[in-house]
Amino acid sequence: MFFNRAEQFGSRVLFKVKRDGQYRDITWAEAAQKVKQFALGLLELGIEHGDRVSLLSENRPEWAFADLAILSIGAVNVPIYATNTPKQVEYIVRDSGSRILIVSSDKQLRKALEARPNCPTLEKIIVFDEIGKTDYPMVCTFSKMCQVGATSDKEGLFKQRLEKVKPEELASIIYTSGTTGDPKGVMLIHDNFLSNCRSVQQILPLTEDDICLSFLPLSHSFERMAGYYVPKYMGITIAYAESIDTVRDNLKEIRPTFMASVPRIYEKFHAAVLENVKNGSPMKQKIFNWSFRVGREMSEYKVAKKNPPTTLKLKYTIADALVFKKIKENVGGRLRYFVSGGAPLAQEINEFFHALGVTILEGYGLTETSPVLTTNTPEHFKFGTVGRAVPDVTIKIAPDGEILAKGPNIMVGYYNKPAETTEALDSAGFFHTGDVGVLDEDGFLKITDRKKDxxxxxxxxxxxxxxxxxxxxxxxxxxxxxxxxxxxxxxxxxxxxxxxxxxxxxxxxxxxxxxxxxxxxxxxxxxxxxxxxxxxxxxxxxxxxxxxxxxxxxxxxxxxxxxxxxxxxxxxxxxxxxxxxxxxxxxx
Missing domain, CATH: 3.30.300.30 (ANL, C-terminal domain)
Structure with a gap:
């Protein structure tokens, strides 16, 4: 899919990344070249179809280059959170049997070297950043591997391996962070991801002219889908935030049209708006409160899909000019909607932003479901819910209230854990989410809590x-x-x-x-x-x-x-x- 898109979009911008204080563009053609070079470099290292390659890095274009290179030769990407400890890195590399560990920086390299003695299958560590001379023969840089790939004579083998990759083959093992116990390796096939991309494309009005800001970890399935695979599938430009701490500044620089985030970020935005109002003059507070009341009234008409009275439209235009426009400028000024996932979003916060003219589309899913199961859309939207099932996904509620899901996006199982797999996937093919919820008369799902919580x-x-x-x-x-x-x-x-x-x-x-x-x-x-x-x-x-x-x-x-x-x-x-x-x- 990626190479077909790269041929189609060529000189269009795929990635934006901040280097030396300013954002720089990477085109589809440039990305395709890097992906192919690195894939050839992996072939030169003897990576076989089905081999596991671990990836320990913060968000950056090289994360995507490595991921696509791994997948294009039929190998399996095993992402690791950049915040993981050396012991956690060791567990994942050892449990997955990874032959190669790709890291971003000297900081992550030190974790890799600490984990290495207890990872018997690990043969090579590749570093994205340029590093000085190393005493470890097994360590080399990403640029060196691309140079090796650029002069490789395995072009024919690369094409064979690319054509050999089938939708039903393993693409990734994602270790769930979990709130208890050792992480489980969720096995996802190529079609799990692709089916989710196809489903989202049918219901979210995104185009090639959109641009998203990516800052949640790509090692998490939510960002991997919402901030990477879906945009790539639909030809959308992806800009990387420098870090979670710079998101507000990067929003103003990139001016994205949509962005995926977790509720914690919206909670902070909400608190910042209220704090700004509190510290304002009495007149400023009065204007905000009047505008907010107008916004809430307009929000009710929008959600009900009713035409508001002319007087309300006029008031809203004034409120937008006085208050809402300034708030929207703080998130870039072009944002059509946020997407929220990863944890429950308080209904009050969603209603608050909707009144200000900022739409947050809350969805629901898990790593085991690739991840999107349900989402609100601009067309079908209801506060306090996580939306309706996406196309090709079936949601039902078990007698004890547990949410069950079935569809082409459901995992094939947990790596090396047959008992846990049998417990999670029933004989009818339904995945038991561990979440408790209810479906309303319109098919909207409301999550009440984690079953175990x-x-x-x-x-x-x-x-x-x-x-x-x-x-x-x-x-x-x-x-x-x-x-x-x-x-x-x-x-x-x-x-x-x-x-x-x-x-x-x-x-x-x-x-x-x-x-x-x-x-x-x-x-x-x-x-x-x-x-x-x-x-x-x-x-x-x-x-x-x-x-x-x-x-x-x-x-x-x-x-x-x-x-x-x-x-x-x-x-x-x-x-x-x-x-x-x-x-x-x-x-x-």
């Missing part, structure tokens, strides 16, 4: 913690939260505040403190957070309310292992880390 209190009440957590996180003061209470008498919570806002509060209240640990224990801070918790409690059933909480002095992070790569809280890790605090809530 459901809290069953000592009183026998079933509670979905994510719903409560999302409600709490809409408060600008609360950065992150984990609700706890399985087999307990009541619910409690670990709350991570927005530390900048907390410091601002301390300054306003004249609170002196020596460390963040001191500040979060100050009775005025605890009282402030308690008021925010109580505001949410008033919207909940009594058994769902938070009775006790602790304000933490550190953010949950990827580096400390408390978050997955899509920024979901690893409940088991956080629970163990803060076990003493949680247990203290329930001491008699």
């Amino acid at each position: 459901l809290i069953v209190t000592a009183g026998g009440k079933n509670i979905a913690p994510q719903n409560i957590e999302n409600m709490l996180k809409t408060d600008p003061l609360i950065s992150n939260v984990m609700v706890h209470g399985d087999r307990r008498n009541f619910l409690s919570a670990l709350i991570v505040p927005d530390f900048e806002k907390l410091k601002q509060f301390a300054t306003e209240q004249g609170i002196s403190y020596g460390s963040m640990s001191d500040l979060v224990k100050d009775e005025r801070v605890v009282k402030l957070v308690g008021e925010r918790v109580e505001a949410v409690n008033k919207q909940l059933a009594r058994y769902e309310t938070i009775k006790k909480f602790a304000v933490l002095d550190k953010e949950f992070t990827l580096e400390t292992g408390e978050l997955t790569p899509t920024l979901k809280v690893k409940r088991k890790v956080v629970t163990e880390k803060y076990r003493s605090i949680l247990d203290s809530f329930y001491d008699k």
Whole structure:
């Protein structure tokens, strides 16, 4: 597929990457040349059909070049998160039996070399960046391999291997980060990915003139599909953000027409808008509040597909000029819609942005489903849901509420784990997602929680913690939260505040403190957070309310292992880390 597209689009821009302070273009033709050269280099190393090649790198064009080269010769790409530890890298390389490990930089090379002694199948490490002289004969650079490929006499073999690749053959083994236990290697075939591309193409109005900004890790199936395979399939330009910290700046530079992201980013955008309004003059606040009310009214007409009254249209035009246009300029000014996935998006946040004229299309899927199962579209859109099943996918709800899915995008199984495969895939071909949800009368799916995350209190009440957590996180003061209470008498919570806002509060209240640990224990801070918790409690059933909480002095992070790569809280890790605090809530 890629080489056909490259022949079709030739001199059009496929990738944009920031080098030396400015974005540079890479055309389809240039990309095809690199892919072919690297593929020939892999053939010179003796990579056979079906061999596994691991890829440990941040997002960059070379990630795509390597991926496409691996797939084009019938080998299997095993992506690894750039945030993984040496031990995690070792596990994946060893479990997959990878012969080659491709890394991005000297930092990742050090991880690879630390993992190498316990990876018996590993023969070669290839580095994207240029590195100096190395004492390790097994290490070479990407540019060197491309040079080898450029002078290779295996052109005929390359064509044979390219033609030999079949849709039903293994393309990738993606190790799920998981929130508990060792990761499982999800086996996805070429047609799993291609079927998902075909489904998305039928329902999302994207064209060759679109441009997307990519910043979520390509090693995650959501970004690999939404920010890479789908754009490539449809001839769309892909621009790489420098990092997650520069996304706001890169949005203004690239001015994308669509972008995939996880809810955590929208939560931060939401908090930033509210903070900006709060710090504005009374007149600015009055204008925003009036505009927001107009926007909400217009949003209702849009969702209902009704023609708004002329007076409302006029008001909306004024609100757009005064407020909405400026907010949209902060995301580039051309954005037609965001796509949200990887974790549940709070309905309030989606409604908030829709009122401002920014559409977020929330979808749902898992690594095992390549990943898209359902999505909202501009044509079929409903708040509080993850949309309808994409073409060729069947969704049904099991008697216990679990979401089951069937279609050409479902994995073939877990690598070297037949028992887990049998547990996940039933005899009728349905994949058991582990998520709980309901289908409404229009076929829209609503996720209520992860089956394994459901809290069953000592009183026998079933509670979905994510719903409560999302409600709490809409408060600008609360950065992150984990609700706890399985087999307990009541619910409690670990709350991570927005530390900048907390410091601002301390300054306003004249609170002196020596460390963040001191500040979060100050009775005025605890009282402030308690008021925010109580505001949410008033919207909940009594058994769902938070009775006790602790304000933490550190953010949950990827580096400390408390978050997955899509920024979901690893409940088991956080629970163990803060076990003493949680247990203290329930001491008699």
